[in-house]
Amino acid sequence: MPESFERGALTEAVFYILLSLHEPMHGYAIMQNIERQTAGRVALGPGTLYGAINALLQKQWIRAVSSEADSRKKEYLITEDGVKAFAGELDRLRELLRNGEKAPGEGKI
Amino acid sequence: MKYACFKAFFDHEKEEAWLNNMSAKGLAFTGFFFRYYFTDSRPGEYIYRIELMEHLARHPESMKYFSFMAENGVEHVQSWGRWTYFRRKAEDGPFDIYTDTDSKLAHYRRISTLWLALMGAMMLMGASRVFTVIEYLRGMAAGDMAFETFLLTFYAIAAMLSFAGLYSVRKKIKKLKQERNLME
Numbered sequence: 001m002p003e004s005f006e007r008g009a010l011t012e013a014v015f016y017i018l019l020s021l022h023e024p025m026h027g028y029a030i031m032q033n034i035e036r037q038t039a040g041r042v043a044l045g046p047g048t049l050y051g052a053i054n055a056l057l058q059k060q061w062i063r064a065v066s067s068e069a070d071s072r073k074k075e076y077l078i079t080e081d082g083v084k085a086f087a088g089e090l091d092r093l094r095e096l097l098r099n100g101e102k103a104p105g106e107g108k109i
Numbered sequence: 110m111k112y113a114c115f116k117a118f119f120d121h122e123k124e125e126a127w128l129n130n131m132s133a134k135g136l137a138f139t140g141f142f143f144r145y146y147f148t149d150s151r152p153g154e155y156i157y158r159i160e161l162m163e164h165l166a167r168h169p170e171s172m173k174y175f176s177f178m179a180e181n182g183v184e185h186v187q188s189w190g191r192w193t194y195f196r197r198k199a200e201d202g203p204f205d206i207y208t209d210t211d212s213k214l215a216h217y218r219r220i221s222t223l224w225l226a227l228m229g230a231m232m233l234m235g236a237s238r239v240f241t242v243i244e245y246l247r248g249m250a251a252g253d254m255a256f257e258t259f260l261l262t263f264y265a266i267a268a269m270l271s272f273a274g275l276y277s278v279r280k281k282i283k284k285l286k287q288e289r290n291l292m293e
Binding site for chain 1: 174178181182183202203204205206207208209211212215216293
């Protein structure tokens with residue numbers, strides 16, 4: 001994987017899409033899943049979701065899988081590269097958290 | 110009942126706000142053809158959004174996009190070229206097509222490019238008329254002066270209107286870019 005991917009922060013949309021796609025899901029389910037997990041804080045617009053899915057497909061971080069139930073609705077699943085990118089992002093976030101909690105007065109306000 | 114209304118906008122977000130206002134009053138927008146058409150509906154039944162798509166409405170990519178939107182409960186109301194009216198039932202919750210800064214910026218940039226191209230085209234057409242008028246005044250070309258003046262005025266006004274559209278979208282781009290320095 002090129003270095004630049006590992007260093008850049010994922011957008012919130014991409015982070016939650018990758019998180020959702022650890023199991024196969026179609027677009028609408030991804031949106032609902034993200035809303036549920038964030039208690040409604042992150043409500044992805046369909047245009048943003050569509051653009052992010054296409055970009056992730058192009059980068060091969062996710063792939064389309066055929067769904068048995070409804071062949072019209074495309075389902076997606078995270079790839080190995082996607083899992084690596086997601087793990088890298090988790091490391092970055094852990095570092096942020098670790099350093100953030102060292103801030104003086106953190107937790108006292 | 111069907112209603113019709115004349116109105117013109119430079120700013121798609123003001124147009125959206127107006128359509129949503131009409132929707133709140135129980136008038137659901139159904140299409141535009143020189144006028145805006147509405148039918149009766151439950152007040153506030155629909156939320157409307159307007160998008161300048163990446164491709165023309167007839168393009169296969171747009172077809173894929175429309176079916177994706179339909180899966181998400183978004184109805185394609187009408188398209189004019191790349192400009193498209195979408196709506197979704199308000200009971201499905203808040204409806205925005207683009208929710209992060211990058212995709213909003215990309216959308217504004219498409220609009221900005223469109224206005225810029227339109228303004229450029231109008232200025233070029235206008236400039237070619239200016240030369241015709243000069244030649245006419247020097248007695249080197251035959252033509253209808255009144256008609257030439259009309260054309261020149263038309264291009265000048267069209268160029269100014271395009272500039273107004275361009276200016277308003279550039280302002281939005283600038284504001285978003287400043288915000289992006291701080292947050293995603």
